[in-house]
Amino acid sequence: MEDFSAVYRECYPRVLAYAASHAGAQRAEDITSETFTIAWHKLDQMPSNALPWLLGIARNLVRAARRQVRHDELDDVPITDDFVRVVELRAALSSLSEADQEVLTLVAWHGLAAAEAAQVLGCTTATFFVRLHRARRRLQAALSFANFDRARESWKTS
Amino acid sequence: MEDLLKELAQAKPPALPVDRERMESDLARIIALPRTQSRRSFKRFAPVLVAAAVIALVVVLLPKPTQPVQPAASAPWWHALTQEWSLMVVGNSANPYIVRLDSKTDRWQSRNSQVTVLQKDGTVEPFSQDDDAKWEAAGKPATVPQAYGSHAVRIGPMKPAVQQSYVSGFQMSLHSPVRLDSFDALPADPVELKKTLATLTSERTDYRIASLAMDVMTSNVRADQRQAAFELLKTLDGARVLNNVLLRNGRYGIGVAITAPAPFQFYQAETQFVINPETGMPILRRDVLTVPQFGMPAGEPISEEEYLLLEATNIDPIVPQDVPVNGEVESPIIER
Numbered sequence: 001m002e003d004f005s006a007v008y009r010e011c012y013p014r015v016l017a018y019a020a021s022h023a024g025a026q027r028a029e030d031i032t033s034e035t036f037t038i039a040w041h042k043l044d045q046m047p048s049n050a051l052p053w054l055l056g057i058a059r060n061l062v063r064a065a066r067r068q069v070r071h072d073e074l075d076d077v078p079i080t081d082d083f084v085r086v087v088e089l090r091a092a093l094s095s096l097s098e099a100d101q102e103v104l105t106l107v108a109w110h111g112l113a114a115a116e117a118a119q120v121l122g123c124t125t126a127t128f129f130v131r132l133h134r135a136r137r138r139l140q141a142a143l144s145f146a147n148f149d150r151a152r153e154s155w156k157t158s
Numbered sequence: 159m160e161d162l163l164k165e166l167a168q169a170k171p172p173a174l175p176v177d178r179e180r181m182e183s184d185l186a187r188i189i190a191l192p193r194t195q196s197r198r199s200f201k202r203f204a205p206v207l208v209a210a211a212v213i214a215l216v217v218v219l220l221p222k223p224t225q226p227v228q229p230a231a232s233a234p235w236w237h238a239l240t241q242e243w244s245l246m247v248v249g250n251s252a253n254p255y256i257v258r259l260d261s262k263t264d265r266w267q268s269r270n271s272q273v274t275v276l277q278k279d280g281t282v283e284p285f286s287q288d289d290d291a292k293w294e295a296a297g298k299p300a301t302v303p304q305a306y307g308s309h310a311v312r313i314g315p316m317k318p319a320v321q322q323s324y325v326s327g328f329q330m331s332l333h334s335p336v337r338l339d340s341f342d343a344l345p346a347d348p349v350e351l352k353k354t355l356a357t358l359t360s361e362r363t364d365y366r367i368a369s370l371a372m373d374v375m376t377s378n379v380r381a382d383q384r385q386a387a388f389e390l391l392k393t394l395d396g397a398r399v400l401n402n403v404l405l406r407n408g409r410y411g412i413g414v415a416i417t418a419p420a421p422f423q424f425y426q427a428e429t430q431f432v433i434n435p436e437t438g439m440p441i442l443r444r445d446v447l448t449v450p451q452f453g454m455p456a457g458e459p460i461s462e463e464e465y466l467l468l469e470a471t472n473i474d475p476i477v478p479q480d481v482p483v484n485g486e487v488e489s490p491i492i493e494r
Binding site for chain 2: 004005008009012013016017020021025028029032033036037040041044047048049052053085086089090093104105107108109118119122123124126127129130133134136139140143
């Protein structure tokens with residue numbers, strides 16, 4: 001029980017962050033709580049590096065919640081020079097498939113190594129690299145498209 | 159491209175502040191819940207050498223069941239959730255490349271009925287970055303021909319299918335037509351179990367017996383029957399005990415390897431069956447190359463079935479609502 005509590009306290013913030021980024025802040029705490037409840041019931045299966053396994057559980061819970069919530073509010077971004085770029089990046093990200101978003105954010109937002117992210121997604125590391133490569137390319141394409149759109153809008157108004 | 163990921167990291171939403179009060183109250187509530195499985199210490203807190211020694215010992219003496227021998231669970235459903243993948247060589251034989259077929263199967267079985275969700279979360283895509291490059295160079299075809307075969311495979315997502323049947327008795331596995339009225343009568347002695355399994359099939363090769371023994375282990379049998387099946391596997395001709403199998407989740411399993419008949423497109427492989435040394439429950443079954451083939455080294459898995467869930471449950475099957483029951487199964491493998 002002490003071991004579980006230690007893992008719980010260590011991983012709680014990162015599971016919460018994962019849930020918040022994929023299902024929205026309102027549902028994040030409930031999803032996190034449910035994740036650890038399932039983990040408690042499956043304690044015998046908990047690996048030594050528990051975080052990817054926990055995120056795998058959270059991922060399944062997030063999928064259902066995600067269909068009901070969009071969370072592309074930008075209230076959290078201060079209006080600075082980077083604001084436009086952040087808006088572009090998040091808009092481009094949200095234009096991608098859920099699978100692409102997941103691959104990219106596991107690495108860029110949740111700081112997982114490729115092997116850990118592969119574990120969350122239930123695929124091999126080699127497969128993960130392929131998916132990451134494709135998702136990055138599609139994100140780049142989405143950004144380029146957005147930039148082209150903006151340029152076209154400026155032509156209209158100039 | 160790397161810069162793009164760094165930029166994306168900068169666009170990360172701020173972390174949600176942790177509500178410590180809720181966190182601790184949730185923890186208190188969770189650890190007050192009854193657990194469905196026996197507790198044990200995490201390996202993270204055990205020295206690696208001790209763990210290795212324990213595993214080695216367990217190889218010699220198959221783990222005793224953690225619970226007293228008792229009849230198979232009386233819950234109405236046996237629920238098996240598996241993740242399968244396999245590799246297929248495609249393209250022209252002068253410049254072949256490899257695609258991976260990946261999906262889950264959700265299967266519920268009761269005395270008189272079986273419900274199966276096939277091709278769940280399924281997808282077909284190039285296996286490695288090199289394979290991806292070859293597929294792109296070929297113009298990213300939606301359908302690619304099998305190399306050395308008469309079929310083709312569709313790249314992209316698979317369409318799930320739901321199958322439901324009402325037939326008395328238990329089918330041993332999706333891959334086997336063998337049915338039993340009950341698992342209770344299966345012997346808990348390896349020698350007797352082998353004799354019984356041999357009566358269930360006309361193909362009495364050691365590999366066929368091994369396949370049936372593996373099916374027994376993934377079924378709703380008692381722990382002593384499962385243990386007998388594993389002991390049986392170890393006695394088969396050419397069987398090799400796997401002492402220390404490193405799994406993707408960082409844990410270790412023990413298992414048995416047995417020479418496999420040449421899988422389609424490949425010519426030398428063995429089937430490995432890996433179990434959890436602490437519970438005796440199956441973890442995975444996979445076919446592994448024993449000599450380098452198609453640029454892949456010996457030891458490379460070419461197909462795998464991972465047992466994500468094997469449990470008796472009172473919860474009725476959960477099937478996708480938008481998929482017709484017993485509708486057409488749109489396999490990704492199609493006629494050319």
